[in-house]
Amino acid sequence: MFGFEKHQLIVVGGGPAGLTAGMYAASMKIDTLIIEGTSKPRLALAEVINNYxxxxxxxxxxQLLSRMREQALKMGAKIVKSDVISTQLSSHPKMLTTRENKIYSADAVVIATGLQQQSLRIKNEQKLTGRGVSYCAVCDGPLFAGKTVALIGSGEALIEEAERLSGIVGKIYVIQVPPETVENKRITGISEKIELVEKARPIEILGEEYVTGLKISVSGREELLDVSAVFIATEKIPTAKLLxxxxxxxxxxxxxxxxxxxxTSVEGVYAAGDCTCRGLQVVTAAGDAAVAAINASVYIRRKLKGVSR
Amino acid sequence: MVVELPPDVRRYIKDKFSKLVNPVTLHVFTTKNHCLYCNETLEIAKIIAEFSHLIKIEECECTTDSQTAKRFNIDKHPAIVVHGKEEYGIRFFGIPSGYELGSLVEAIVDASRGDTEIPPDVKEIVKSIGKKVHIQVFVTPTCPYCPIAVRTAHKFAILNRNILGDMIEAIEFPDLSQKYMVMAVPKIVINDKVMFEGAVPEMFFAQKILEAIE
Structure with a gap:
């Protein structure tokens, strides 16, 4: 799909910040396009939101995302699903290219790309992703019901995934990478199915077509864990690679x-939501996005009148 | 398992079904033989049908070699086939619960309207496909990404009668999951030839179909 499209404002991201920014800008009669990524926003994983x-x-x-999306469309924003793979933001107009080689231009841009899971770069991690290496316990956990798996990660993400997996799989070897981001007893207290491997470092995920095991180093000594899957639960990092x-x-x-x-540091470019690491709450993402959209709209109108920043 | 819909889900379905135009028939296939979720699948279909007088249920408690099952090409239970304005190849194998309930509701709306929202360039490609295409989308009910892939398969089935789009609940059909090495969901299998994982854009999905029928 080759093509070119021009809009006054482009919002990159279809999570709560992106949809709110799009909704606000469109309600101010700004020609707005939201480019929502092909991965679901983090909010989609929340079973229940009770503090909005x-x-x-x-x-x-x-459901909350669905309503926000509907509201943005109702206000007049347009939405396309694609991944932005490159940007030229310093020039005017600003240019964004999607995976399908379509080029979008805009007077202003709001970046609301959220967070993504960080790869641990273990040997074979990439090769065996989807073949037993998973970044989504809630999605793929049921496929390994009753089996032995490894869970590698850190912080609250590790705790959350350990809780999810403990209700599904037979046994979980947990490895903290980097070590001791959370207290050991918080991990072992989740379930008797959990065996915490202390002072361990993953070396290689084993398997040709699918995961057959995990090689680790424990205090300098190599060990093999017989596991059917390796779940990775690292802290999320901002999806800012395209910048x-x-x-x-x-x-x-x-x-x-x-x-x-x-x-942001570039004129006409605004950012909101988790990619700014401020708040990390749905309500703060929405609030910041509204501020971004209002200021972007003012910027666009001033630009139309030939007034500089 | 008792099937109960929370109030906000009921509101969502009611709102969606306000857009129904033509009658929709849910052909529900159950069997008494070793079927884990047949009763619950039928119950979900009945609950859904209560929301609109335009939805009716045709139940077939039958084996796969029965005449009706053969007509619909049903080779496993439970199954729901969604027919609306036309007899589309929209099928659900296994219970459409969790996130997949939304896929069923959306499929009913599309089948009733006889149309679906999809970018014009993708629509053109899908409509032009002249060969038989069988899309199997493996899911788990707890996977929030899976409905995107299921919806795409069903949207394509709306646009082209050569296309059969199946949602398959991976846990209920372990033999199939093993056959296709389903270790991550959504996993998409097209004509037993092309396989990929993930909730991909519609254009990417359409290109994969073209690859499968080359």
């Missing part, structure tokens, strides 16, 4: 740096 104002009864992440060489400044964690108006 106005929703007295709990609502699932998928490389764009001039948009990020901090050492990769979080996009924004000011109080959600402006």
């Amino acid at each position: 104002p106005g929703f007295v009864e709990p609502i699932s992440g998928v 490389e060489n764009s001039g948009v400044r990020t901090d050492p964690r990769g979080c996009i740096i924004v000011d109080k108006d959600q402006k």
